[in-house]
Amino acid sequence: MADMFQFADDLGPLKIIHVQDAGIGLKAVLVIDNVAAGPSIGGLRMAPDVTVEECFRLARAMTLKNASAGLRHGGGKSVIVGDPGMPKADKERLIRAMAAALRGEDMYIFGPDMGTNEECMAWVHDEIGRAIGLPRELGGIPLDQLGATGYGLAQAAEVAAEFDGFDLTGARVAVQGFGSVGIHAARFLSERGCVLVAASDSKGTVYDLGGLDIEALTALKATGGGATGEREAVITVDCDILIPAARPDVIHDGNVEDVKARLILQGANIPATAEAERRLTERGVTNLPDFIANAGGVICAAMEYAGANQTTAFETIKEKIRENTLAVLEAAKADGVALREAAVALATERVRTAMSMRRWGTF
Ligand code: NAD
Numbered sequence: 001m002a003d004m005f006q007f008a009d010d011l012g013p014l015k016i017i018h019v020q021d022a023g024i025g026l027k028a029v030l031v032i033d034n035v036a037a038g039p040s041i042g043g044l045r046m047a048p049d050v051t052v053e054e055c056f057r058l059a060r061a062m063t064l065k066n067a068s069a070g071l072r073h074g075g076g077k078s079v080i081v082g083d084p085g086m087p088k089a090d091k092e093r094l095i096r097a098m099a100a101a102l103r104g105e106d107m108y109i110f111g112p113d114m115g116t117n118e119e120c121m122a123w124v125h126d127e128i129g130r131a132i133g134l135p136r137e138l139g140g141i142p143l144d145q146l147g148a149t150g151y152g153l154a155q156a157a158e159v160a161a162e163f164d165g166f167d168l169t170g171a172r173v174a175v176q177g178f179g180s181v182g183i184h185a186a187r188f189l190s191e192r193g194c195v196l197v198a199a200s201d202s203k204g205t206v207y208d209l210g211g212l213d214i215e216a217l218t219a220l221k222a223t224g225g226g227a228t229g230e231r232e233a234v235i236t237v238d239c240d241i242l243i244p245a246a247r248p249d250v251i252h253d254g255n256v257e258d259v260k261a262r263l264i265l266q267g268a269n270i271p272a273t274a275e276a277e278r279r280l281t282e283r284g285v286t287n288l289p290d291f292i293a294n295a296g297g298v299i300c301a302a303m304e305y306a307g308a309n310q311t312t313a314f315e316t317i318k319e320k321i322r323e324n325t326l327a328v329l330e331a332a333k334a335d336g337v338a339l340r341e342a343a344v345a346l347a348t349e350r351v352r353t354a355m356s357m358r359r360w361g362t363f
Contacts, residue, residue: 007056011063011351012075016052019101026097030078033059035107036354040076041066041132041302043113044095044120050079061269062298064347065291067354069320071302074351076108084115095120099127106130111301118142132301141310143300147184151314152296152321153265154188157241159325160263160286166240169193172209174239174261176200177246178221181267181294185243186214194241200234202246207237235259244271251276259285266290281338289340291347292324 007013012033019028029052032040042062045055055077063075080094095116102108110124112133122138124131134140143149161168171194175182178199186196195211201221206212207229235242235251236258244250245267251259256276264280264287266272271290272280280287296317303313324346332342 007053011060011348011355013056013059014107015105016056017102017105019098021097021101024093024097025082026080026094026101027082028078028080028094028098028101029055030076030102030105030108031055031059032076032105032108033074034063034351034355035074035076036351036358037067037074038072039107039109040074041071041109041111041298041305042075042077043111044098044116044124045077045079045113046082046084046091046095046115047079048081048083050081055079058269061291063351064344065295065298066302067350068292068324068343068347069295069299069302070324070350071299072306073109073302074107077113078102078108078110080115091120092123095123096127099124099131103128109305111298132305134304139304141300141304141313143297143304144180146300146310146314147180147187148300148313148317149181149267149294149296150184150186151188152299152317153181153185153243153267153293154192155296155318155321156288156293156325157189157194157263157265158192159322160265160288160329163326163329164263164286166262167193170195171240172197172238173241173243174198174234174237175243175245175267176234176250176271177244177268178217179245181297182243182245183214183218183221185245185265185267189241190214197239198234198237200229200231200246202231203228204231205229205234205237207233209238241265243267247271249273251280256280262286264288265293267294269294277338277340286329287339288325289328289343292328292339292343293321295321295324 015032017030059077066073110131118135121131178201198207241263242261248270251272269290300313328343
């Protein structure tokens with residue numbers, strides 16, 4: 001029999017809950033990793049091929065991300081096995097049933113993730129009142145539409161560029177994944193004088209050293225046209241700042257040596273393999289870890305949950321991301337370690353300190 005506690009370490013997980021209702025075809029899992037700082041926040045993912053291990057890894061990533069951002073929330077994650085493109089009525093039934101089954105788990109707050117959106121969160125809210133990332137009509141702050149994560153990435157870029165002594169004016173940016181994160185990151189960086197020279201989506205890459213028009217590209221993407229170049233080419237184009245904002249492990253052994261950027265802002269989660277990250281560090285590339293650089297979305301969502309308005313949410317993103325980026329850059333330099341190592345140490349220390357102030361087991 002597999003070890004039931006195979007994922008456990010001193011941080012968590014606090015609970016792993018399987019949810020099943022054969023009558024309607026619901027198969028799901030919730031991992032509440034750590035709640036020392038407060039009720040856990042993490043997305044509800046819907047995908048055909050999710051595992052308990054993946055759910056745990058994502059929950060742990062949320063523990064670190066929320067701790068780094070200094071939120072009053074721990075980390076958790078939930079997944080429903082299913083095709084997110086299923087008929088809406090079926091999806092609504094599964095999501096409502098999942099929420100109802102977890103009504104008593106008040107140490108977990110649902111959020112949107114791959115395969116779920118604001119409307120799904122409205123269903124959860126309707127069932128149990130415990131969801132973030134709600135539609136505006138329910139008091140939500142539409143973080144993807146406003147570009148909360150892209151805004152945070154641009155803040156991180158400013159701090160990193162200043163730390164490394166280079167000017168953002170004229171800096172050439174390449175974005176992989178021209179979606180909610182990528183488009184807004186490009187937009188906020190262009191307001192700081194950067195030039196978007198390459199962008200890709202699932203269909204291909206467009207490249208223009210003279211600069212791409214972000215608005216025109218966004219409009220083109222909305223019509224489904226545009227990119228023709230080789231899709232993975234965006235990772236190795238000549239640029240100063242690379243923003244992977246699509247899929248995991250896109251920087252790997254096979255392309256890491258050809259990466260030209262001096263600054264990488266990890267918009268997506270785990271966009272580089274561990275080995276690729278090691279080699280980037282060796283080459284002196286500033287490779288800002290995902291849970292530091294892309295925390296804008298969850299900060300915005302946590303502010304929404306606390307009842308803050310949009311202006312306060314964006315001010316908080318700015319303050320927290322700048323503070324954390326600088327702390328990680330300074331710690332890595334002082335200790336001579338990789339940025340991810342410094343970031344994990346910082347986040348873990350915060351979680352442990354929070355744990356030391358709680359009477360464990362009273363949740
Ligand atoms: P999105 O669906 O809005 O956009 C994703 C984009 O990536 C799309 O344009 C898609 O065409 C493109 N894409 C897909 N596969 C690709 C590939 N192989 N190569 C190039 N492009 C590809 O998603 P999003 O909300 O922008 O999220 C992007 C990533 O950032 C995800 O990994 C997500 O988990 C992560 N993330 C998102 C947020 C947020 O606030 N939305 C916050 C933190 C992390």
